[in-house]
Amino acid sequence: MRPIRVLLSVRESATKINPFVTLLVDALRQDGRVEVEFFSWPAAFSGRYDVFHIHWPEAITRGPSRFQRAASLVLSSLLLLRLRLTRTGIVRTAHNLNPHESGWPGERQILHAYDRATAEWITMNRHTPVPAHGRRSVIPHGHYRDRYHVSSPASGSSRTLLYFGLVRSYKGVDTLATAFSDAVDLDEYRLRILGKPDPSGISPELRRLIEDDPRIEPDFRYIPDDILATAIVDSRLVVLPYRAMHNSGAVLLALSLHTPVLVPDNPITRDLREEFGSEVVKLFPDELTSDSLSSAVAELAEAGFAPINMDSRDWNTIADSHVDVYRRANSW
Template identity: 40%
Template sequence: MMSTPALRETTNPYIVQLVRSVGREADVRLFSWRDAIMGRYDVLHVHWPEIFTSASSAPKRWARRVLVSAVQCRLALTRTALVRTAHNERPHEQAASVDGNILRRWDRLTTLWIVLNERTTTASEAPTAFIPHGHYREHFASYERREPSADLVSVVGHIRPYKGVEDLVSAVVSDARPDAFRVHVAGKPANSALRKELLEVAGDSPRIDLELDFIDDARMVEVISSSSLVVLPYRNLHNSGVALLALSLDRPVLVPDNAVTRDLQAEVGTDWVHLLKDDVDLPSAIRTALSLGIPAGQPDLRAREWSVTAHEHAEAYLRAQKIRRKRS
């Protein structure tokens, strides 16, 4: 059972590809509270457990907390294995104390972790399986691409505080150098305060284009393909589907310099992954990356084929099931 309840237009494309590809290797069910508590399944695969207690009102949040506790009791009392994908080493937003306790119980119940890079530190001592994040080439292959503009940079995806988008906008608005470039920000802010801040920081700058709303797959391809560089000005970057999405659409990326992004650069090529050093300001790094243009050919994403990824997930589920049964 996957922790996603349905495949919708707004579902993370990584999850869509995972469900469909793993479905060719195993019997995959989508999540429902009833089936998660009462149904028959061997493995529960959870991605972002904090989403389970997310709700629009306090009563709904408390109802979800009760349901989560019921699922956790089922896992503790049965031979059902819990597999967790460690997308991040810790949640990006601070949880309420009661939700923090729920998250820690998820950690204690985890049978097996799936890590997307070999540098991930998990929240418990459960065994790990390294399965690289799959690419997006086939998923977005049917969408029409645009010709890139040499001076256009894009920032795409759900806008959250840790991504530093407002820092990028502020840096570009304050940049007075003559060789100007433009920035297109496309994505829905996490809250109204962040939306307001972006609008205030951008002001009436002709160099900033804010598209602050959900963008579907077709629009995502349009925005990325029309730019010559995709920038991820994150304050903390560990794994990034957006970076792989840009690379899958044959556009170079500018990412913070850390051990994980250096590994990605070594994997796909220095022409495709530009590193933002601590001693270089963001506009200067963007100018340097833009001056190099879009490389010829495609980045090397052979290690991220979904046929391999699906098989490795199926093997991880079997491994987790054996571990859980031995502990029972």
């Protein structure tokens, strides 16, 4: 039986900024039952593939200029027509509930058309909604231990709290900085903020807090993998104060490197707490406060440390589950 040919909706350049893409592709290629190709418009229209696997669909409907955005919308519509005419199976991984940024007029209609044409949906948790006509497969987000290598687990004596990732307004970094500055029990701690901001990410309040509190140490740039891994391992707690959290690769990265996390309380993070334990997955209700932050740190100081088991997030198992989905998508 020949391998199933799969065209991903992500370009190869995504491997430089998104480790999830690299880890998934590597696992699928090592499996041997799938041939994976990255997206390009020539490959999409003239390539031979059995399944089109969509990740972050807005990536193919947008572009850096007005002309490229308009062209991408037209090409996306034509591609959907090609997929229908050739009866190519469409698989969609639902990473987010909605795109992080709004798109052009007409984009929503095109994305809805792709949704209607998708028969196989992959969600990373059991709470992500999918269209009633689609078949759901829950395939969890894999661990990062094959990409980020560290010599030892995090130290229980660290006095560093860490936020890492893109600095966007919805991620609540200004709320974290406020809570940290107001937490009198954390005078001996420092807060590191690592990540490249978008235009909305650094609010006037965040700038003021950074200027007023020397314990807040920002590094507003893209952080190389080795530096990021070291920063996570050297931290007592990773704090992700998102105002809305769904799937989060940052949570899995911190846990992969044996570092506890503090995240908002919702059904998905409660599942993570049940999976990995309340000792390493700490939850805060509503918006992060200084009391919530102080309580999480105090609980860590009282608890013993044990390495975090990530067997449930093994990439070989994840690849095997993807192959099953591709076979179903290619069978109609």
